Amino acid sequence: MDDESLERIRNGDTAAFTLMVRQHEHAMLRTSFRILGQQADAEEVRQCILLKIWQEPKNLPPAERLEAWLYRCVVNESIARLRSAKRQHDRNSMLAETLSDSENASHNHEADEVRDALEKLPAEQRAILSLKFDEQMTVREIGRVLEKPHTTIQAKLTKAIKELRVRMLTPSRAGENDAT
């Protein structure tokens, strides 16, 4: 997406807006999903951000910063939603809501495991892991998204990976592996 297309969006061009959405919609969903753990919430976050862009297109950055800016919007909005949800609901009611949605409950056992392990990590760590493993970003790119020095990101990423592995290697699972 170039600056000319972004200018068209600022002038209310739906075709240019659609092009931008199609280029970034799946990445936005993936990142939000890792932070929130629920597809429906992630879709809402994405919808809210896109709605905000369409309503206030002057906030769009230049083309070279668009991608990092969109990711940052997703991370910030997802974390804000998570905090808001924590204030409003206790953990049990959130879980009940998750499990009642047959599709979102789990695609499969693996998805459950990853989600359960991620759920125990701080939201920022989840965002960093998603940008690293879903979006295949380098630490410098992640740093640009989260507006932090890459050295800080590197340290946080190392810690997040370590903690994720610990969460995923629960005693029962380790026992199963040994038995086989």
Add this chain to the structure above:
Amino acid sequence: MPHDSRDDCLGELFKRTQPVERSVNVQQITMHAQSKHSSPKVRRKPQRRRISMTIRAGVVAATITLMVSFFAGPLVSEQGIAFADVQAQIERVRSVEYIETSYDGEHPARGGNETTMELTTAETISLLEKHLPDATQELAEEIKFELNTLKSLQDARVLYVRRVRIKGKHLERTDQLFPRATVQAYTAPHYTVRNARNGLIVSFSPSEKMRTVLRKQVVINPETGDQSESSIPRIPPAVDFFARFRRIPTEATEQVSERNIDGHMVVGFRSVESHGDETWTRTHWVSIDSKLPIEVVTEMHKGTELQQRWVHNHFKFDRELPDQLFDTDAPADYKSEDGKIYGYSR
């Protein structure tokens, strides 16, 4: 950061557990939200909350429908149906059944002409009628259903006929009604169950009492005959029926005049996609009353030549479908083996 091979495993795990890719309904954003371009006085926060609640509840408010019919032009029918409404309605569906018929575009009909291993539609109908009097009540219902379907296609150049049943968003069963093998007695048709939740694709042949777990695919080059074998990629976490509707950008649909199909007034939404020298045209004929499809016609052209045509019809939505229809386990007296899917590359 030094590379750790275990990072590759994590990367693979993340890849396998990504969310279902659902396209954004851009029309809903651009039509339903008043942009700053058109109204500098828009109150952002209440608007955002309203849209968010609308999406969550899956309900399109009357005011929004009015806005859509005013702004949308060719994307909205005279009855005020937008393709976005159809997509929203499809998302609410809990089960669906339909018949998929594939027609050959330019070549002679299969069934007796190309291979003696397959029965023609007329022979299949004759076989079914022969066994109808002795069938149990349950079986007779199945046979009658197949007879009605095949009789309506008797003179057409049909490649295959399948009955598809979908439960939730992840269970799909496909029964092959035509062509059949040269069987002498009626047996339940060969069928395949896909469980998108556990990734299994299992084929059953009741006549041979055989269960086949499909794990590999073999792609045959029609020019050279060369074959390449690979693992079947992990199937998406939702069956394709829903994904097909989601994938179509609403702004890419063109409205086609309304008509009557089997007593239903329908309006058409047509979309065209190009892939290399192939052009895929899909027309969704949608009931004005239910906003659900009555018939979907897909045509694939190479240049100007029609290569193949698929028709999905006889839709039944939200019927009770027993779980055992989608069971992937082998019944006690069945043999079980691993198998392959064969297909031709284009």
